[in-house]
Amino acid sequence: GEDVEQSLFLSVREGDSSVINCTYTDSSSTYLYWYKQEPGAGLQLLTYIFSNMDMKQDQRLTVLLNKKDKHLSLRIADTQTGDSAIYFCAVKDDTDKLIFGTGTRLQVFP
Amino acid sequence: DADVTQTPRNRITKTGKRIMLECSQTKGHDRMYWYRQDPGLGLQLIYYSFDVKDINKGEISDGYSVSRQAQAKFSLSLESAIPNQTALYFCATATGSSPSHSNQPQHFGDGTRLSIL
Numbered sequence: 404g405e406d407v408e409q410s411l412f413l414s415v416r417e418g419d420s421s422v423i424n425c426t427y428t429d430s431s432s433t434y435l436y437w438y439k440q441e442p443g444a445g446l447q448l449l450t451y452i453f454s455n456m457d458m459k460q461d462q463r464l465t466v467l468l469n470k471k472d473k474h475l476s477l478r479i480a481d482t483q484t485g486d487s488a489i490y491f492c493a494v495k496d497d498t499d500k501l502i503f504g505t506g507t508r509l510q511v512f513p
Numbered sequence: 514d515a516d517v518t519q520t521p522r523n524r525i526t527k528t529g530k531r532i533m534l535e536c537s538q539t540k541g542h543d544r545m546y547w548y549r550q551d552p553g554l555g556l557q558l559i560y561y562s563f564d565v566k567d568i569n570k571g572e573i574s575d576g577y578s579v580s581r582q583a584q585a586k587f588s589l590s591l592e593s594a595i596p597n598q599t600a601l602y603f604c605a606t607a608t609g610s611s612p613s614h615s616n617q618p619q620h621f622g623d624g625t626r627l628s629i630l
Binding site for chain 1: 561571
């Protein structure tokens with residue numbers, strides 16, 4: 404089955420860019436998502452990308468997809484303290500289920 | 514965004530008790546899901562439903578059961594709770610009951626924190 408991996412922690416200075424990485428194993432995955440989870444809250448959909456795209460940009464967020472390497476990344480420009488949260492990569496498998504990574508905890512320091 | 518409401522938000526109970534977690538949504542989404550979240554493990558799918566008469570097991574359904582009472586309601590039950598079911602539980606919804614809608618993203622409730630002593 405699909406396996407989705409992320410690094411557990413990322414620490415950046417306020418104003419810098421953050422890059423959160425994700426790798427997956429199933430090359431037939433068609434939809435890939437990024438969710439944000441703040442303390443005590445559910446998962447908030449940030450953005451998603453179709454597998455026939457290489458890049459998607461939405462304000463401060465840029466998603467890059469490298470299908471050959473099965474690598475997805477989320478870049479947050481001008482990172483703010485309010486961006487501190489856990490970020491989950493999720494991939495839709497061929498049975499229409501979402502497979503989540505373990506989440507990357509982003510800490511933004513002044 | 515879907516308005517997905519989970520009750521209760523927090524629950525502490527004892528081993529062996531029967532527990533029901535409720536989920537309701539107001540956006541008319543056909544698809545509903547139950548996940549559990551454990552530290553360092555991401556989210557694991559327990560059960561999902563594509564419409565009122567459809568119930569499917571996820572990857573960790575043992576020890577759980579569900580009921581889709583109406584399009585808007587999807588309940589998760591633990592018949593006899595055990596301590597390793599202590600976790601954060603999330604309900605999610607998505608629009609569309611046909612495969613052509615499968616790209617629609619899932620919208621999550623705020624979660625139920627369940628502790629079993």
